[in-house]
Amino acid sequence: MTAIRQRLRGLASRHDLSTVIACAFDHRTRILPFIYADLRMIPAGVRAIGSALADSGFGKTRVVLQQWNRNFSPSQMRLDGRIPDLFLVSSMHLHSAECDRLIQDANRIDPAQRPLIIAGGPRIIYEPWQVFSSDANHPWGADVAVTGEEYVLLHLLEVLLSMRARNETLRAAFLRARQAGALDEIPGLVYSRSATPDGPCEELVDTGIQRLLGDLDELPYPVLGYQLMEPPSAAATLGPHALPANRVRKHCTVSSIVLTTGCKFRCSYCPIPAYNQRQHRAKSGERVADEMQQIAETYGIVNFFGTDDNFFNDTKRTLDIAEALARRVNTRQRPYCKIRWATEATIHDTLRLQEHLPVIRQSGLMALWLGVEDLTGTLVKKGQDESKTIRAFRLLREHGIYPVPMMMHYDAQPLVTWKSNQGLLNQLGTLRKAGALYTQVLMLTPSPGSKWYEDTYTSGLAIAEVHGAAVEPHIVDGNYVVASKHPRPWLKQLNLLAGYTYFFNPLRLAFALVRSKSAIPWADLETRPPEDVARYSVWQRIRRRLYLKARAHVIDAGVQLFGMYGLMHT
């Protein structure tokens, strides 16, 4: 990776490339529990691709989020006064409709000037064929789909630029490279073959599974990506300049950050182990601390969300990151003392790492999203059960970390049960008592790339249409019942809403003001290094506790208000 980045910097000066990267986003998907994070966190995927291009010398790059620019029209885009050489689209499965619309709109550009269209991101990794139309009456599509990460894109660019003739468009160079078979040496691509360059797709060529970058420290720094953002607007075209550094934080309050990838578990409904080729990869602690420092100092963003699948997966790697961050936090200098972050992990690994929770808290970890799924383990077993989950939640709370349960509702789970904890509301009640302030309740839904995926469709579990309305990608997000053998699937849908109403309601709001669930004032002092605590006088300690108690009520009530707002919107 490092070598490719260096070689591309050499090539970049000879090719004045300009690139627009669009992040597809369907605004119909804006519902609980992802409201806020969906707009206020710039997705790491497009930011990473932008960083990789800027780092390789292609600074004329703009990242457009449909989250912020819903009227953006690729056929009208101009960058530096001209049609860009490259148009990249990133999409998740549920944003398919917008992803296709963006590509179709880009296809309207005159073929002689058309940018090379590359599709990538989570949707494309699992279903690359979806961005190539074989309809003779409506041929459209990307030129190539990348089913991998930055490494694959840079490898492709290197091959194309080394073949590109003077004054040739990048797309023309691509068509020649495709014809000559030069793409076949790049694993992680899918491209189409047709009788004419712009005809319907007749055949797809898959060059194989991507080669994964082993050492994530070789990735370009994410700080670069933030300087490429298109300012939010209602226009179809691009603005003259990217969003200035001092305005980034106004629109992006949380920065996603890649720390580790992969997970040792093998849940049948989850595509993550296969995507990672059963590997676990990580950045070094020092590198993570540098990235956070750069982003905090350049843009003033001090809240981070780790894109980990299971941050506690590997003790050595977890501690390398946590200890490096804690060392810098303990210097009590800015920006480290301001940094707060959250991520995802499993119950099993939280308990395994319990003795290290003090240092993990010191590193700035504030909240942990935990895949509880089902307390009784009926749906899935990954080392969690009721007593273990409650113990993990209590331990986290005692160390000042907020646990956020991710629940999965399924056909056989009742809404309420007597004398057992199988019911959805029973489980939510237990988790609330154990210290959960926020929650996520999704329905078990087919996920492309998972072991269960095909079976969901072949077994008749998946619903094709309901009363004439087709199940479209924008509702395949876990918030809708789209796969069920329940005699009354609509009941399951209501159960999801009942779960949120039980968790977020005016009664709990009132209660939060009197006796807060987030009141753990002792944790703050106990997770600090002893020498720190010794510096406080008795009066300072009392004041600190009173302040933390008041803050706890505000947090609890704030989360309730936020949940109720989200629920009404949903």
Ligand code: B12
């Ligand atoms: C953080 C996160 C969220 C955040 C996103 C906030 C934000 N604005 O960034 C929140 C909590 C809101 C969220 C919500 C949902 N999420 Co989510 N989320 C993640 C998570 C954990 C990290 C995403 C990330 O930043 N990764 C790091 C970046 C660097 O990786 P990346 O995006 O894949 O990008 C790389 C490659 O894909 C590629 N690439 C990306 N774009 C492009 C473009 C081009 C042109 C090229 C060449 C390459 C390329 O290069 C990138 C760099 O390596 C991933 C799992 C994971 N570990 O990736 C799931 C994931 C993206 N989420 C997923 C899902 C399904 C959802 C939900 C539908 C809920 C659900 N049922 O789980 C909702 C949808 C909400 C909505 N309205 O959009 C799925 C998507 C599956 C799919 N096939 O589309 C994932 C992959 C998890 C999984 N199950 O496998 N999510």
Ligand code: SF4
């Ligand atoms: S523990 Fe979570 S990330 Fe790991 S395989 Fe299971 S669902 Fe996927």
